[in-house]
Amino acid sequence: MGNCNCASAETKDDAPPTGAPAKLTKAGDTKPNGAPFSYLASHRAIKHLGRGAAADTWLFVDRKRNRLVAIKLFPRPIPANLRDSTLSEIKCQTELGPGHINLINVYEAILTPDHLGIVMEYAAGGALTAHVAERWGAAKPGGLILTEDEARYFFRQFIEAVDYCHRNNTAHRDLKLDNTLLDDQKPPFLKICDFGFARHWATDSLYRTKSHLGTPEYMSPELLRNQSKDKKALKDYDPRSVDVWASGVLLLVSLCGAFPWDHTRQHDNFNNDQELDLWLQEVNKQWNESPFIADNVNALSPEARDLLDRIFMLDPTKRITIPEIMKHPWYTKALLPEHQEALDSLHEEQRQVDEHLHHRKLDPVKMAERNKKLEQIVDEACSSEAVQNSSSHGRQLRPLHVLDFKHREITRLDLTERAVLLGQSCKCSEEHATVADRAAGLAEAKSGKLHESASIKSFKSNSSSNGAEKSNGHA
Ligand SMILES: Nc1ncnc2c1ncn2[C@@H]1O[C@H](COP(=O)(O)OP(=O)(O)O)[C@@H](O)[C@H]1O
Numbered sequence: 107m108g109n110c111n112c113a114s115a116e117t118k119d120d121a122p123p124t125g126a127p128a129k130l131t132k133a134g135d136t137k138p139n140g141a142p143f144s145y146l147a148s149h150r151a152i153k154h155l156g157r158g159a160a161a162d163t164w165l166f167v168d169r170k171r172n173r174l175v176a177i178k179l180f181p182r183p184i185p186a187n188l189r190d191s192t193l194s195e196i197k198c199q200t201e202l203g204p205g206h207i208n209l210i211n212v213y214e215a216i217l218t219p220d221h222l223g224i225v226m227e228y229a230a231g232g233a234l235t236a237h238v239a240e241r242w243g244a245a246k247p248g249g250l251i252l253t254e255d256e257a258r259y260f261f262r263q264f265i266e267a268v269d270y271c272h273r274n275n276t277a278h279r280d281l282k283l284d285n286t287l288l289d290d291q292k293p294p295f296l297k298i299c300d301f302g303f304a305r306h307w308a309t310d311s312l313y314r315t316k317s318h319l320g321t322p323e324y325m326s327p328e329l330l331r332n333q334s335k336d337k338k339a340l341k342d343y344d345p346r347s348v349d350v351w352a353s354g355v356l357l358l359v360s361l362c363g364a365f366p367w368d369h370t371r372q373h374d375n376f377n378n379d380q381e382l383d384l385w386l387q388e389v390n391k392q393w394n395e396s397p398f399i400a401d402n403v404n405a406l407s408p409e410a411r412d413l414l415d416r417i418f419m420l421d422p423t424k425r426i427t428i429p430e431i432m433k434h435p436w437y438t439k440a441l442l443p444e445h446q447e448a449l450d451s452l453h454e455e456q457r458q459v460d461e462h463l464h465h466r467k468l469d470p471v472k473m474a475e476r477n478k479k480l481e482q483i484v485d486e487a488c489s490s491e492a493v494q495n496s497s498s499h500g501r502q503l504r505p506l507h508v509l510d511f512k513h514r515e516i517t518r519l520d521l522t523e524r525a526v527l528l529g530q531s532c533k534c535s536e537e538h539a540t541v542a543d544r545a546a547g548l549a550e551a552k553s554g555k556l557h558e559s560a561s562i563k564s565f566k567s568n569s570s571s572n573g574a575e576k577s578n579g580h581a
């Protein structure tokens with residue numbers, strides 16, 4: 107598939123684990139050959155979903171709620187240099203996930219003697235990478251990979267989610283096909299995952315940051331250029347513009363099936379100055395002159411070219427913004443009827459979520475307590491002491507040193523909003539039914555994939571409840 111790594115998507119399906127004792131995986135193992143976490147009575151492992159640098163993600167059944175969940179498992183001890191990003195990943199996802207249908211929602215953090223797990227909503231359709239790769243195989247020579255109509259359907263959902271993040275003072279900073287998942291509806295809804303590089307800023311501060319991180323193929327020139335061992339030499343950049351550039355790469359790869367700039371020759375632009383210079387020379391070239399997409403570029407409409415021209419502005423101050431993208435003629439062009447129908451239903455679900463968010467009242471004390479507990483859990487996950495003290499047998503109880511968690515083998519932290527609602531608790535009929543659960547329940551009910559789960563029942567009972575209950579913030 108040209109120079110696109112779509113064919114080697116991160117996702118891989120291992121055979122479901124047998125009844126044999128769990129063989130625990132550590133980062134660096136070539137391949138997990140058994141489900142970690144199988145000693146957790148509350149969840150049953152189904153299959154491996156994907157692997158990144160620091161964690162493996164697995165599909166599990168949440169036995170109690172009878173629903174499928176994805177759990178991202180960080181082997182312990184988490185390296186100290188990943189402590190802040192792990193904490194920030196969970197915090198960002200906890201804060202943003204329930205508020206937008208196109209973001210993966212998070213339910214719980216679980217600390218076991220061997221792993222820190224983030225339990226989250228499962229996207230059954232896999233990564234957009236695989237969808238584009240599948241279309242790539244069937245594309246006609248000289249044609250586009252996704253049609254512009256289909257790409258627009260996905261891009262609208264994608265940009266709406268990015269806009270939501272930015273409006274909530276968070277930039278994702280690792281937007282890419284691999285982190286863009288699909289559910290199993292037809293046509294699918296899109297879900298952005300992986301907030302490992304996300305950056306949150308205070309409401310009254312400038313949207314500026316200095317860190318040099320991201321996935322090279324998606325990194326904008328100002329970000330690529332901004333690297334130095336001397337931290338003081340790093341310059342500020344606007345992380346929102348960085349997200350815009352990455353969104354353009356995602357769109358272009360979806361349409362043309364290849365990255366516009368050759369990343370294979372200069373892959374070490376993080377450590378090697380010479381390779382960085384060569385890479386920057388590449389990125390400074392016009393996107394539409396790239397030899398890697400030469401076969402497909404002529405098939406693009408003038409509106410698509412214009413949008414990509416505006417996204418791939420080398421000067422970030424001249425680059426199109428997310429609100430401007432949402433007004434661009436390519437973006438606003440009418441969708442195919444089936445896509446429009448799907449988006450209408452998604453927007454109706456989103457409207458219910460917005461209404462709920464507007465009425466709900468969160469308890470600042472409970473939120474502060476939860477944040478503190480989360481920090482303790484992440485610190486504990488980073489501590490090598492607990493792991494070293496343990497026996498080599500993964501199932502044995504290990505001493506944990508944080509006061510709250512003493513003598514417990516498994517520590518769980520509820521990350522749903524139910525845990526931080528003001529007052530007693532949500533009046534929902536099911537304990538874990540957040541509004542996003544209910545929206546997910548509606549989606550499941552529509553797709554008919556899962557039988558009626560607790561969250562679906564809860565959705566139904568709540569959507570038929572009266573307005574008085576809503577005004578209490580428990581819609
Ligand atoms: N909620 C989910 N549902 C389905 N698949 C997922 C989910 N989260 C992650 N994955 C799969 O696992 C891969 C790695 O997860 P990700 O959170 O991106 O980890 P990393 O930070 O290591 O890149 C993703 O690219 C995707 O294929």
Ligand SMILES: [Mg+2]
Pocket residue numbers: 158284285300
């Ligand atoms: Mg990822």
